[in-house]
Amino acid sequence: MDVFTSALELLRHHRPERPALALRPHAAHRAAAWFLANFQGTVLYAAKANDAPAVLGALVDAGIRAFDVASMVEIERIAAFPGVELFFMNPIKSRNAVARAYHEFGVRSFAFDSDDELDKIVQESGGAKDLQLFLRVACPNTHSLIPLEGKFGATREVAPGLLLRARQIAKRLGITFHVGSQAVVPAAFGEALRQVGQLIVESGVMVDAIDIGGGFPSRYPHSHPPDLASFMDEVTKAADELAVKHSCELLCEPGRALVAEAESVIVRVDARRDNALYVNDGAFGTLFDAAYSGFRFPARLVSASKRKARDMDFVLYGPTCDSSDYMPGPFRLPANVREGDYIEIGQVGAYGRVLSNRFNGFGEYDQIVLTDEPMLSMYAGPAEAAPMQPLEAARA
Template sequence: MDVITSAAELLRRRRPERPVLALRPHAAHRAAKWFIANFPGRVLYAAKANDAPQLVDALVEAGISAFDVASLVEIERIAPIQGAELYFMNPVKSRGAIVRAHRDFGVKHFAFDSEEELDKIVEETGGAGNLTLFLRIACPNTHSLIPLEGKFGASPEEAPALLLRARQIARRLGITFHVGSQAVVPVAFGEALKQVGQLIVSSGVLVDAIDIGGGFPSRYPHSDPPELVSFMDEVVRAADELAVRHSCELLCEPGRALVAEAESVIVRVDARRGNALYINDGAFGTLFDAAYSGFRFPARLVSISRRKSKPVAEFALYGPTCDSSDYLPGPFVLPASVREGDYIEIGQIGAYGRVLANRFNGYGEYDEVILTDEPMLSMYATPEEQAQPALKSTA
């Protein structure tokens, strides 16, 4: 894979026909280093967020050795990494996936949120005595842009009995929750940890681990959350109030926060109709969240000439498929002069972009490059780093 300085340098070399996934492994590496240094416990990477080998390698090089996996496919992909420890945290798994995860890949960390799921895990692991079981509890998602509540999680009424039964089975017992994706208020974690503390007291069951899940945010034009250190301060404050704090391991499962800014997509404008641009990637590609989750991504014209780029205007985008829902309302702020044949770099698609892309209408094929410049937006880069035109890649 080519390693170049920027999207502009790519266009100096060639004019790609397909959209281009532009990876920045150094950004993922830096994010992982920050989390490992600042989270008061163990950091798992949520493998569902991005499976690009270059980014996973960068996370491992930074010190990530544990992974939240949600399927057998993810287990098969991550298991070959030397020293990888896998946490099968999907609360509903097939019996076959449980068998293979435990028998073939040595997985011993499992999540559950019902008596039926707990029964499945016990039965399909043969009553193994070396399991770490995490009870997934329901918690409010009021502080996140993408709520995840409703599908998973034991209710406050169900949780005490489930915790007591699992305590009798598990070698190690944990509680886990998820505050929702792109949580923008630190107190989301404090409120959930308070709920965990109340559950421990009401059930009378001591736990060995608390997994606070993912939800840590990245920066977008429509969502500029507080600095991540404020989230860590809230986690430390709330965890210190737990009766089991000094005997209990803390874990987290960042996905978006580790890889969102580590990948962008470079697209071509195939038509302009007023303030609507028709581009060669879209809702059925890496820009799903722009169409269906209301996300606005940073965008910039990739210029290799001295063409003036001001004034700017707000644009909506259409993807390349024949489906009218392939529409990205944005708005995307770009030079008013943008026209057919121009290329645009759309940033912050490293979280869930490539893994949601499909082949509808024959699209969904990409070229790939590694860029060594800085992301358009960053939770981690210093102002000096953001001002630098290029950085040495970790790849």
């Protein structure tokens, strides 16, 4: 894979016909190192967020050894790395997936949220005595930009009975929850942990682990969460209040927070109509969240005439025939942007690559590595953070 110091350097050598996925493995490595140093427990990477080999390799190089997986494809992919531990945290799994995970890949940690799912795990593991079982409990998602509540999670009424039953089966018993994706208020984790603490006391069942899930945020133009240290402070404070604090392991499952900064996409402007730019990637590609989840992504013009121009707000349309291939943004760019220019759109390392598809024959990307800093970073110091301003290049 070709390596460039920046998107500008790429365009000095090559003007790609396809959109280019620009990987920054150093950003993933830095984020993982931060979590490993600051979270008082085991850090699992939520493998669904980004499956690029370069990103996965950077996380492993940084010291990540535990992975939250949700499918056999993810299990097979991650198991290729030596010395990793897999946690099958999808609360509903096929029987074949449970059996293969346990017997072929040595998975011992499984999530469940019902009697039926617990039965399935016990039966397909052959009544194993070395299981680590995590009860997924329902959790309010009031502080997240993408709520995940409703599909999974045992209610407070049924959770005590499930804990009691699982305690009799499991070698280790845990509780897990998810506060929602892009949780922007540290208190979200504290509130959920206190509810879990109450559940443990009311059920009278001792647990060995609490997995606080993912949801840790990244920085976007529309979402500037507090520093991640404040989230860690809230988790530590709430964990210290637990009755089981001395005997209970903490786990977390960051996805977005580890990899959002690790990838951007470089797109070409194929047409302009007033404040609308038609680009060669979109809602059916890496910009799904910009179209359907209300996300704004940082953007900068990489190629432009050398004439200075004021900034203005643009909307983007993707390359497909579907009218829903529309990203309202707004994307703040110089007013002189025009056909043939290239734009770098940042923070697509979380879920961009994995949500893209081949609709209308699009979805093919060049892939490169960039060594510069992301446009917005939760980890880079002021001197490292790249400015959000146009990068001027002579038009080819």
